[in-house]
Amino acid sequence: MDEAFRAALEGFFEYKTFQHPDKIAEGFSHVSKIKLWKSVADKLTDQDPSMPIAADEIRAQLTEIARRRNNIAHTADHDPDSFRRKKKITAREAEQTIDVLESVVIAILQALGDLPPATDPSIPPQPKSALWGAAPVVADAKRRGVIRGLSKWTEESLLHALDEYCPPEVADTLLAVYRHAEGHPAFRGYYFGQGVHPSATAWFSTGQDEAAVWSIYTGVSKSVLSINFEWMRNRGVPMDRLERLARALSVLPGWADLPERLAAADYARRPSSITLALAKPDASHIILRAMDALLAGDKVA
Numbered sequence: 001m002d003e004a005f006r007a008a009l010e011g012f013f014e015y016k017t018f019q020h021p022d023k024i025a026e027g028f029s030h031v032s033k034i035k036l037w038k039s040v041a042d043k044l045t046d047q048d049p050s051m052p053i054a055a056d057e058i059r060a061q062l063t064e065i066a067r068r069r070n071n072i073a074h075t076a077d078h079d080p081d082s083f084r085r086k087k088k089i090t091a092r093e094a095e096q097t098i099d100v101l102e103s104v105v106i107a108i109l110q111a112l113g114d115l116p117p118a119t120d121p122s123i124p125p126q127p128k129s130a131l132w133g134a135a136p137v138v139a140d141a142k143r144r145g146v147i148r149g150l151s152k153w154t155e156e157s158l159l160h161a162l163d164e165y166c167p168p169e170v171a172d173t174l175l176a177v178y179r180h181a182e183g184h185p186a187f188r189g190y191y192f193g194q195g196v197h198p199s200a201t202a203w204f205s206t207g208q209d210e211a212a213v214w215s216i217y218t219g220v221s222k223s224v225l226s227i228n229f230e231w232m233r234n235r236g237v238p239m240d241r242l243e244r245l246a247r248a249l250s251v252l253p254g255w256a257d258l259p260e261r262l263a264a265a266d267y268a269r270r271p272s273s274i275t276l277a278l279a280k281p282d283a284s285h286i287i288l289r290a291m292d293a294l295l296a297g298d299k300v301a
Helices: 002-013 021-028 036-047 055-075 091-112 128-132 140-145 155-165 168-183 229-234 239-249 258-264 275-279 283-296
Strands: 082-086 187-192 199-205 210-217 224-227
Touching: 021 036, 021 055, 036 055, 036 091, 036 168, 055 091, 055 155, 055 168, 155 168, 155 187, 155 199, 168 187, 168 199, 168 210, 168 224, 168 275, 168 283, 210 229, 210 283, 224 275, 229 239, 239 258, 239 283, 275 283
Parallel strands: none
Antiparallel strands: 187 199, 199 210, 210 224
């Protein structure tokens, strides 16, 4: 069994590459259930608290390293501004790249921890409910309904758009909401949209199903945070939790009448914040506190 399984794995991975951060995380997902880049960011921050780093910043570094590597390997490292010469690279830049890769690898090893003990194939596995307690059952029809589709944009394009289009205080709020998602235990993934400008939607487990809780839309004229009440309602989020979420967000500018508007529409709305709300100094604290309460099912004090 061991030999056959190893041969099957080698055949499956034979033509796969693991350079892009998403592919690296996908590879490790076959042997670990940790949120790889969030855990790596925590490990690196613990090593030097004076220079905290977020998961998306690590992914950006690795993406740029992989892009430069591919440029060297496939286009002779030509300078895009002049194909008559190669891009410059210094010994210090090379050393810095090696330092980044070494520190990330060490943090990955720390995040993964010790290998789990080998299982004995002669012993029948116990049902999950006997080990961990019964888990909520998600109907097959609902599970098939969680479709994120194909993305035109990426995390890189979204973060670039936030930096390019948003006033600093608005970008800070949207970035805080974006980064908070990945660290939440209920987080299930991002979907990057297909519109004219980059966008991102965060999916979370809401108990009996998964739902697209919020979306960030960027644009030249404005960028907004949309709270997807309609989608959450359609995914079975209890009405009382949606009501508490609306009340918690109503303290933001432009959303004072949010609870009444949503109730009148039977929560079939996806209201978007105005720039003034996102620029409020404590906007991210208000939004994230409301999100935590929603996902935990608790009241906002």
